[in-house]
Amino acid sequence: MHDMTLTELARALEAGEFTSRQLTESLLARVERLDGDLNSFISVTAEQALAAADAADAARGRGEAGPLTGLPLALKDIFCTQDVRTSCGSKMLDNFVAPYDAHVVEKLKTAGTVSLGKTNMDEFAMGSSNENSYYGPVKNPWDLSAVPGGSSGGSAAAVAAGLVPAALGTDTGGSIRQPAAFCGITGLKPTYGRVSRYGMVAYASSLDQAGPMARTAEDCALLLSAIAGHDLRDSTSVARGVPDYRAELGASLSGLKIGLPKEYFGDGLDPAVESAIREAVKVYESLGATVQEVSLPHTHHAIPAYYVIAPAEASSNLSRYDGVRFGHRCDAPKDLEDLYKRSRAEGFGDEVKRRILIGTHTLSEGFFDAYYKKAQQVRRLIRQDFMDAFEQVDVLMGPSTPTPAFDLGANKDPVSMYLQDIYTIAINLAGIPGISVPAGAVNGRPVGLQILGPHFAESQLLNVAHQFQQVTDWHQQRPAFGKENA
């Protein structure tokens, strides 16, 4: 069961091959057996999962099952869940239980899905390796000495290891696509505004976006239809109809115009990754697509602009963790200032503190124009690059990451870690959607192909990914880790 896709599981549940309870019990047992090595979950909610599975089976018995009824999944621990701890990977929120469900959690519950628990992540979604979690690093199931990527590393590893068929992640600078690439799964960052952010712990509000992580593009389509849509509680969510993304899969790619941004194939790209990507592009050519080189001239400004804007927003978003109302509070504070200083010093990890400091600095009087304002100008130029490219081509393709998953502890220097997101970060600044699809492997570590489209082109992106998965089997490969007879 654990090797099946969401789509296959839905069919099996519908056919009565097994119940949601049987499926849930089997996956919970797998989590129990394997997650000690992976550390992909922060909280496993077995009791609630079994209750939800029973409710789903009952609904099916009454003939009230929908397309997602009884399907198990996991939630990145950044989504608020009523009565279940939402830690955001931080000591600061180790004791925090939200009194409400995030919008997407509410939608997934209503759709009858079964959440097995909350997955591990870089603290406050700040990181590219999942090594910044208060709950310890997550291992990559393809190679336990490698990182799973971050910040949605727990979700990616859990899906790759067959602990859950799908999970929700969030992506602020690549946090869905990079771990999806490292773990050999499919992950979609939707257009900014496509999915409500209500109840998602904020890192950088103008960049954060939730999205599905699963084994196939088809499964991502299924999940996206369930979580997307306008939410009056999020002013930045867009009032725009939500198609049945799965029903829109199937169009031929004949005549599809693919652009390869030359900036995504330059220095720093692992040649083995490059050749895997070029092979994948050939597959598209064989499907009738045409390929041309395009340029995104401001690409090299993306990381600096991101590391001004995201920390600036984060420094403000994370001010609420002050030890006054919820979250970590230091012991016996002497006075108010001591309460603030020690609660925050003890509650936040190094990377979070680093970004709060960067953000506080760039917003300070005398620096605001040179940093924040300038970064916003750069952001507009980066967005314009993409708009110009989409005048010429339908989609852009390139590597999701410059290298396959690196070893745990390999990137000690923050800047070299930041450079991991070189191909993913501009997409968040532009607000466009992007998907990472398994497209090869280097020394047993997966390689991800990133496909980018214009705003709200999710249907097209999912179909372009889906057609690739109809003629390749990278997405069907499973790590040796956790094989039943291994």
Added chain:
Amino acid sequence: MMQWETVIGLEVHVQLATRSKIFSGASTAFGAEPNSQACAVDLGLPGVLPVLNESAVAMAVQFGLGIDAEIPEVSIFDRKNYFYPDLPKGYQTSQMYHPIVGPGEVEITLDDGETKRIRVHHAHLEEDAGKSLHEDFHGMTGVDLNRAGTPLLEIVSEPDMRSAKEAAAYLKAIHSIVTYLGISDGNMAEGSMRCDVNVSVRPKGQEAFGTRAEIKNVNSFRFVERAIAFEVERQVELLEDGGKVVQETRLYDPDADETRSMRTKEEANDYRYFPCPDLLPVVLDDAYVDHLRTSLPELPAEKRARFQGELGLSAYDAGVLSATRAMADFFEGVKDVCGDAKLAANWVQGEFAGRLNKEGLEIASSPVSATQLGELVARVKDETINGKAAKQVFAALWDGEGDSADAIIEARGLKQVTDTGAIEAMIDQVIADSPVQIAQYRDAEPDKRGKMIGYFVGQVMKASRGTANPQQVNGLLKEKLDALC
């Protein structure tokens, strides 16, 4: 001796009368149990997001239109970052760079009837913070977040005021505009209106401004005047002693009647303003603004002009009666029922306002309605009763002795006697009963007699229990007394 000029600018915070908060659905009602009106958004829980309350926007625009201000097409919310326990998110959502209301003007009227225009630099929307409660917690501090997220309109004037009186008049004008518009209850005791006062002094004739002090959170018209008076004296004394005014924030203590330093500029926060990424820019199209413009009620300045021009009231009366919407509405109610603006004006400002004042009541809680007073004034106008009786009727109405003036007049038999025969009979009786006074009257020089007639008028009025028509009594008395001489 150096002559000093005072320069004052005001930042007035007006709590808007929306039912729910500016970014959440929680109630804004005053006086509830602490923290009973704070939802997840107001508490700043992880993951919550603000949603702008449209009625706060409408009210802000109405204010802008009320002061003839520019209404920019786009306004933007910014975050003002600082730590304080009653500020749950660690930032206040405000509008720093692109406020919802642009430059406008407010006309103030001074005691001598002179008017002056005070420029408004801009007005912006923001959320209020909660309240820190220092009493009752034994060395600890409690936080009540009921007020957190209450919509405020901060109205920032230019430094156009030159005296404490002007500042108070400006504050009153703002109060009157916002209550006329119905966008705030203007209740200063409950904190619905408070202001920060920027005060500086400079040698008369000097163009450059002096260094200013900002007095925070002054919450009554009287305190504004007193705080400024104290501050001006302090600054002048300091300068004349060769000292320097430092730019700082001060607090007015009404009990000690003085201002005290809170923090200097060096200690001031760097608020690190930046556009709030959770809120979209507010874009107002012409149709929206025009719709609000056409539904704008008559404002104090227009009302004052109409009271003078159309109703023929004096400038003073028009000013007093248009000072608050409640007063103006009451006056117009009385006038519409009695049909005489001048009489209505006299009664509303005289007997009615006097009694309210004496009892310490607001118009809203007056036991006498505008209709009731209007009916009473109508009986004065048609001479059913005379002025003296009317005062009795008013007192009876106030005390709830009857539902209408007519009922009280009837019950008390106060109907004015205009029957000449009846009045003559009363006069004859008074003359017969007052031989001593008659003799004095007869002996007096003719030009002194005018004053002495008052005694006889009083006696006749008394005999009629106040119901005789005073003019008739006067005329007939004069004839009869003259006949005796």
